[in-house]
Amino acid sequence: MAAVHDDHAHGHGHGHEHGHDDHAHGPPKGMMRWLTTTNHKDIGTMYLWFSFSMFLVGGMMAFGIRAELFQPGMQLMTPEFFNSLTTNHGLIMVFGAIMPAFVGFANWQVPMMIGAPDMAFARMNNWSFWLLPPAALLLVAAFFVPGGAGAGGWTFYPPLSVQMGMGMDMMIFAVHILGASSIMGSINIITTILNMRAPGMTLMKMPLFVWTWLITAYLLVLVMPVLAGTVTMLLTDRHFGTNFFNAAGGGDPIMFQHIFWFFGHPEVYIMILPAFGIVSEILPTFSRKPLFGYSSMVYATASIAILSCIVWAHHMFTVGMPVTAQLFFMYATMLIAVPTGVKVFNWTATMWQGSMSFETPMLFAIGFIFLFTIGGFSGVVCAVIPVDIQVQETYYVIAHFHYVLVSGSLFALFGGVYYWLPKWTGHMYDESLGRLHFWLSMVFFNVTFFVQHFLGLAGMPRRVPDYALQFADFNMISSIGAFGFGLSQLVFLAAVVKCIRGGKKAEAKPWDGATTLEWDLPSPAPYHSWVTPPVVK
Amino acid sequence: MSVARANITMMKKLLIVSVAMFGFGFALVPLYEKICEVAGVNNLLKADALTENIKVDTSRWLTVELDANTRGLPWQFKPMQASVRIHPGELVEVMYEVRNNSDREVAGQAIPSYSPQLLAQHLKKLECFCFTRQVLKPNEVRQMPVQFMIEPSLPDDVRVMTISYTFFELSSDSVDTGGKAKPI
Numbered sequence: 001m002a003a004v005h006d007d008h009a010h011g012h013g014h015g016h017e018h019g020h021d022d023h024a025h026g027p028p029k030g031m032m033r034w035l036t037t038t039n040h041k042d043i044g045t046m047y048l049w050f051s052f053s054m055f056l057v058g059g060m061m062a063f064g065i066r067a068e069l070f071q072p073g074m075q076l077m078t079p080e081f082f083n084s085l086t087t088n089h090g091l092i093m094v095f096g097a098i099m100p101a102f103v104g105f106a107n108w109q110v111p112m113m114i115g116a117p118d119m120a121f122a123r124m125n126n127w128s129f130w131l132l133p134p135a136a137l138l139l140v141a142a143f144f145v146p147g148g149a150g151a152g153g154w155t156f157y158p159p160l161s162v163q164m165g166m167g168m169d170m171m172i173f174a175v176h177i178l179g180a181s182s183i184m185g186s187i188n189i190i191t192t193i194l195n196m197r198a199p200g201m202t203l204m205k206m207p208l209f210v211w212t213w214l215i216t217a218y219l220l221v222l223v224m225p226v227l228a229g230t231v232t233m234l235l236t237d238r239h240f241g242t243n244f245f246n247a248a249g250g251g252d253p254i255m256f257q258h259i260f261w262f263f264g265h266p267e268v269y270i271m272i273l274p275a276f277g278i279v280s281e282i283l284p285t286f287s288r289k290p291l292f293g294y295s296s297m298v299y300a301t302a303s304i305a306i307l308s309c310i311v312w313a314h315h316m317f318t319v320g321m322p323v324t325a326q327l328f329f330m331y332a333t334m335l336i337a338v339p340t341g342v343k344v345f346n347w348t349a350t351m352w353q354g355s356m357s358f359e360t361p362m363l364f365a366i367g368f369i370f371l372f373t374i375g376g377f378s379g380v381v382c383a384v385i386p387v388d389i390q391v392q393e394t395y396y397v398i399a400h401f402h403y404v405l406v407s408g409s410l411f412a413l414f415g416g417v418y419y420w421l422p423k424w425t426g427h428m429y430d431e432s433l434g435r436l437h438f439w440l441s442m443v444f445f446n447v448t449f450f451v452q453h454f455l456g457l458a459g460m461p462r463r464v465p466d467y468a469l470q471f472a473d474f475n476m477i478s479s480i481g482a483f484g485f486g487l488s489q490l491v492f493l494a495a496v497v498k499c500i501r502g503g504k505k506a507e508a509k510p511w512d513g514a515t516t517l518e519w520d521l522p523s524p525a526p527y528h529s530w531v532t533p534p535v536v537k
Numbered sequence: 538m539s540v541a542r543a544n545i546t547m548m549k550k551l552l553i554v555s556v557a558m559f560g561f562g563f564a565l566v567p568l569y570e571k572i573c574e575v576a577g578v579n580n581l582l583k584a585d586a587l588t589e590n591i592k593v594d595t596s597r598w599l600t601v602e603l604d605a606n607t608r609g610l611p612w613q614f615k616p617m618q619a620s621v622r623i624h625p626g627e628l629v630e631v632m633y634e635v636r637n638n639s640d641r642e643v644a645g646q647a648i649p650s651y652s653p654q655l656l657a658q659h660l661k662k663l664e665c666f667c668f669t670r671q672v673l674k675p676n677e678v679r680q681m682p683v684q685f686m687i688e689p690s691l692p693d694d695v696r697v698m699t700i701s702y703t704f705f706e707l708s709s710d711s712v713d714t715g716g717k718a719k720p721i
Contacts (some may be wrong), residue, residue, distance in 0.1 A: 120544040120547075120548075121544065121548065183555050186551075187547075187548055187551040187552065187555075190547070190551060191544050191547040191548055191551070194547060195540055195543050195544050195547060196540060196544075221551055221554055221555055221558070222554070222558055223558070224555075224558075225555045225556070225557075225558035225559035225561075225562060226558055226559070226561060226562040226565075227562075228559055228562070229559050229560075229561075229562025229563050230562055233562075233563070233566075244566060246705075247648045247705070249646065249705075249707060250646075252569070255565075255566065255569045258565070258569060259562060259565050259566075259569075262562075262565065320654065322576050325576075
């Protein structure tokens with residue numbers, strides 16, 4: 001291990017000197033630039049494109065799911081394939097699309113926002129990224145092996161996950177690789193934030209996006225290894241004769257759920273905290289007011305992170321638990337609504353009496369607050385044990401977590417992309433395309449998912465390719481919405497490509513209300529930025 | 538360079554945290570069992586001790602249906618009687634019969650399951666073939682008892698209940714990581 005560390009130190013130092021020499025020439029050309037790059041901006045770009053392509057892959061799977069559910073009866077696929085689609089849609093969207101997208105943002109923005117020249121471990125950064133494509137390949141290739149891709153749900157619950165074919169092994173390996181990548185990325189981000197801030201930038205002067213990522217990275221380091229351990233146990237149960245989860249051998253499948261959700265619940269906050277950070281950057285800029293209650297935002301983020309580690313069993317109220325434990329998890333879950341409420345109130349107060357303008361990033365940020373709050377409320381509903389027993393494994397839960405993950409995390413990502421595109425590309429994006437993208441997404445998202453609340457309350461189970469006739473109308477509405485939502489994302493692609501290729505030249509600070517450090521750099525941001533650190537007053 | 542050195546120190550610390558958390562994932566296994574034991578849940582495979590003298594409630598009749606299944610092993614497994622009628626608090630013994638239909642030695646473990654679920658809290662088992670693993674020689678037939686008592690604290694509205702056992706095959710090289718089904 002020590003040798004590796006020395007190598008990193010050497011590599012970093014070398015890269016640094018090299019950077020100085022190379023300043024005028026810019027990056028090397030061609031494919032090798034992307035394979036060998038240690039530049040945080042290149043790696044950030046690769047993360048973002050990777051996550052966008054995974055978003056399209058996962059989106060195609062959702063397309064298949066909604067096409068099958070368009071009408072009752074079995075139309076297009078076998079039930080096994082349908083289950084593979086739901087399983088891998090979840091897995092790819094969580095680990096392939098949302099998480100790498102946030103890491104891409106961290107790569108681009110964290111060094112620029114804290115006045116650091118690059119990430120702390122530039123080579124490890126390259127490695128963290130290049131682990132992702134093989135993992136994605138494993139996930140997709142699993143569809144073509146005998147037995148098909150894993151079909152037991154993205155949560156890997158045994159006994160199904162112990163019984164399935166080699167597609168499940170590929171899923172497990174993919175999660176191992178993705179986990180290793182996340183842990184390395186988090187170590188990098190924590191070290192960068194704690195050690196490489198510009199002089200004068202105290203912790204409590206950091207932009208909120210940096211704060212949320214710091215806390216998220218700590219959560220990742222804490223829980224990703226637990227997931228790695230869980231799937232390792234699954235693997236040894238499958239192939240090496242252990243009985244962690246096999247009841248016949250003295251194991252317990254319910255224990256899997258406890259260990260999995262010990263990871264899984266912090267994981268949902270890993271996917272939303274950086275989104276909080278992005279929204280907390282966008283709102284003050286377009287309200288032309290400082291963020292209301294900065295320090296309470298920091299403490300709220302930290303409280304959410306801590307509470308997220310003690311509420312996992314609310315995902316499994318129906319598996320059989322002592323009532324005392326159920327009550328504990330119920331109250332702890334409801335407690336999370338308090339710091340989350342603090343955030344929503346602070347955002348609203350930031351906009352209050354602000355001189356607001358409604359460019360695309362702001363539209364997505366406001367859309368985020370509006371829809372994420374709906375998702376938050378349905379979360380509190382699900383936290384109530386008797387209600388949860390009713391809606392467990394129904395479309396109500398699907399509606400709930402798509403409100404927090406799509407109109408939460410994904411909308412914040414879209415807003416962040418539009419917000420920082422001028423800095424990244426040097427061009428202004430096409431405002432009318434951006435607005436079109438927002439309104440199409442907003443409308444079709446709600447058409448898709450709002451009706452799923454009704455389906456869930458009426459008792460439609462999730463992960464089933466067919467349904468009773470009384471669910472037909474809402475399912476057709478939901479499917480039409482889903483097709484529309486999927487196609488709307490092509491507008492996003494068009495807006496981004498158009499912005500990269502050209503457009504109005506962006507000023508260094510295209511948004512007059514922006515205050516953070518990256519706007520002091522020219523647009524597009526130079527390949528090596530903050531080689532001499534700025535001084536923060 | 539001092540920043541580089543500070544970074545390496547930081548990375549070492551964080552790597553240690555990651556490795557420790559990987560270990561913590563595995564430490565959750567014994568922790569989970571300890572918690573289950575302390576909370577008194579999930580001890581389906583352990584003999585209960587009758588500590589107090591429980592009075593038989595002769596005013597109530599309970600029907601206990603007996604069910605037997607096998608999963609993936611060449612055994613025939615059935616209860617000697619389909620159901621028994623008992624009083625709460627009464628100590629009863631029922632017999633199950635298992636036959637190895639193959640010409641190889643097979644080890645199996647029976648896992649109990651109760652319906653309704655709350656029966657688990659009121660069922661006291663003094664003896665059961667499920668407490669140990671069963672090894673049957675080729676074509677061996679074995680009769681095995683279950684000795685149990687249903688506590689009078691069982692709610693009045695529960696009159697019919699099912700005790701079900703499923704035999705799973707234990708491969709000879711399987712490692713017991715659960716710590717509950719101890720081989721003889």
